[in-house]
Amino acid sequence: MERNIAQVALFAAMIAALGLVPQISLGFGVPITAQTLGVMLAGAVLGARRGAAAAGLLMLLVALGLPLLAGGRGGLGVFTSPTAGFALGWPVAAFVTGLFVERVRLRSAGLAAGLGAVLGGIVVLYIMGASGLAIVTGRSLPEAFRLVAVFIPGDLLKAGITGMLVQALARVRPGALAWHRGAATGGLRL
Amino acid sequence: MISLTSPVRTRAQDWPAGAKLAALCLVSTGLFLARGLPVQLGALAVVAVLYALPGPVFLRAGLRSLRVVLPFVVVLLVWHGVLGDLRGGLVVVLRMVVLVALANLVTMTTALEELVDLLSWLLTPLRRLGLRTQPLELAIPLVLRFTPVLVARAGRLAEAWRARSRRRPGWQLILPMTLLALDDADHVGEALRARGGALPPLDDD
Numbered sequence: 001m002e003r004n005i006a007q008v009a010l011f012a013a014m015i016a017a018l019g020l021v022p023q024i025s026l027g028f029g030v031p032i033t034a035q036t037l038g039v040m041l042a043g044a045v046l047g048a049r050r051g052a053a054a055a056g057l058l059m060l061l062v063a064l065g066l067p068l069l070a071g072g073r074g075g076l077g078v079f080t081s082p083t084a085g086f087a088l089g090w091p092v093a094a095f096v097t098g099l100f101v102e103r104v105r106l107r108s109a110g111l112a113a114g115l116g117a118v119l120g121g122i123v124v125l126y127i128m129g130a131s132g133l134a135i136v137t138g139r140s141l142p143e144a145f146r147l148v149a150v151f152i153p154g155d156l157l158k159a160g161i162t163g164m165l166v167q168a169l170a171r172v173r174p175g176a177l178a179w180h181r182g183a184a185t186g187g188l189r190l
Numbered sequence: 191m192i193s194l195t196s197p198v199r200t201r202a203q204d205w206p207a208g209a210k211l212a213a214l215c216l217v218s219t220g221l222f223l224a225r226g227l228p229v230q231l232g233a234l235a236v237v238a239v240l241y242a243l244p245g246p247v248f249l250r251a252g253l254r255s256l257r258v259v260l261p262f263v264v265v266l267l268v269w270h271g272v273l274g275d276l277r278g279g280l281v282v283v284l285r286m287v288v289l290v291a292l293a294n295l296v297t298m299t300t301a302l303e304e305l306v307d308l309l310s311w312l313l314t315p316l317r318r319l320g321l322r323t324q325p326l327e328l329a330i331p332l333v334l335r336f337t338p339v340l341v342a343r344a345g346r347l348a349e350a351w352r353a354r355s356r357r358r359p360g361w362q363l364i365l366p367m368t369l370l371a372l373d374d375a376d377h378v379g380e381a382l383r384a385r386g387g388a389l390p391p392l393d394d395d
Contacts, residue, residue, distance in 0.1 A: 002388045003379030005325045009332035010340075010375040014367065016333070017340035021348075034364070041368065057329055064305045065194050065297040068337065073258055075194045075297030076211075080218060080289035082262045136289075137266055138282045147265065161361045168365050176372050 004050060011042040011054035012061070019070035033070035037158040039090050040121040043097030044113035044166050047179050052095035059087055085132015089125045096120030102179045109180045110167025117159035122152065194297050197251050200244040202299035207308045210296045217292060221285050227277060230284035237291045248298075255294050259287055306330065328388050332378065343370060 015038035043051035058068060067074040069087075078087050097113075097120030106112040126148060134144035170177055196203070202210070221233060241252045263283050270279025313323045344367055348359040382388055 001325075002382035003375060005329050005388050006332065006375040006378035006382065007372070009329040010336055010371045010378070012329070012333045013336035013340050014371050016337045017344055017367070018364070020337070020341050021344040034361070037361075037364070041364070045368065045372075057326075057333060060309075061330065061333055064309065065300065065302055066334070067194050071258075073255075075255065076214065076293035077255065077258075077290040077297065078293075080293045081259060082286060136286055137262070138278070139269075161364075165361075165365055165368065169368060172365075173369060173372070176369075 007046060008050050008053045008057060011038075011046060011051070012058040014038055015042060015055065015058050016061075016068040019068070020072070034158070035070050036090075036093075036121055036125070036155060037161060039094050039125075040097055040113075040117035040159060040162040041165060043094035043120055044101055044116055044162055045169065045177060046094075046098065047102050048095045048098030051098040052091040055094040056091035059090055062087070080136075082133050082136045083129065084136065086125060086129035088132065089128030092128060093120040093125040096124045098179075108167065109170035109177060110163040113166035114159050114163025117162040118156070121159055121162075122155050125155075126152065194255065194294075195301065196244070196248055196298040198244055198247050200248065200299055202295075203301070205299075207300045207304040208311070210300060211308065214292055214296050218289055221288060225281060227281050227284075230281050230288065233288045234284050237288050237295070240295060241291070252291070252294060252298065255298075256287070256291055259290050262286060322389060325388055328382070336374065339374075340367065340371065343367065 015035055018038040019033050019035035021034075039055050042054040045051070046054060062068050062074045062078055063076055065075050069078065078084065081087075097116040100116030100119050101109075101112045104112060104115070106115075126145070130141060130145040130148055133139070133148060134141045137144065139147075166177070170180055174180060217233075221230065224230075241249050263286070266283050266286075267276070267279050270276055270282070273279075310323070310327070313326070317323055344363065347363045347366055351359040351363060
């Protein structure tokens, strides 16, 4: 119980830290923040429920007015802005990513995490994000989708990195992935 | 950590947080329902006055946090201009700016403690249903405490990287960050348990 709370809090802090740290580049000099990488990682490492809790906890703190999003953004304005759908979609994205790795048993933990990140962190997140953009800007869903589609290559890269990180994690600390085959699974439910 | 609350004291800081939040919800819904250009222009004027009243320092801070919508303003105006519907675009852009500005206004004039109290009050029905909200109240300070710790640690890892490589610090740093965060979680979990656990006895509330 206490450990679960601590893990949820630490991963929420980790998602925040990944957006506030300027030094980490994701390669190719693309100016993308690593925060959605943190969301994918939270789902892939902690699983559906705790991953969603971590992302949800962070969004709650953002709503309370803390500048924890990339570039020090935060506050209630995040949830009325054109990107509100993405903000609200983070917990769902982490949940779906976690659900994928928990339910779809693949031999490679990294492959499962990467595919889960594509499904949760890209497919589901962009559906929610584009819907939010369509509502706020009054455009149709396909038009809104075309506006955000430029960010998909960057997010595919992040899903790939999530896969590689989880693969490495499974090698150096197999016990950290509760959902992974062969890992200890007892007593880790929140 | 930098705060998003106002650098100067305003009268709105004395108003109850719940009332401000309720007003924000009402006005936001209203602006979505009212589609006319005059309504949106009027709303913008009112918001501009609200931002200007507490003085130039407040106005500057407010405008700074509004910069994030600027790209959307440009894209939408160009888009609508190309489609030949500049008036419709103006309505959408005005509504967007007013919505974000109003929400930021609530954030700027409300202390974090007030919002945490409000959150706790909003969760009362859940507690009545038997759901325990103490884990949430425990997790919030943990995130606040550990975010700067993790940022500083990422900085140190990046420095160590630069000492060894001429390439820019890359995503590989996230692996040690994750491992250390998991270790921290174990330690914090143990410490919490040693101090009596996350939950008080059931008959406490």
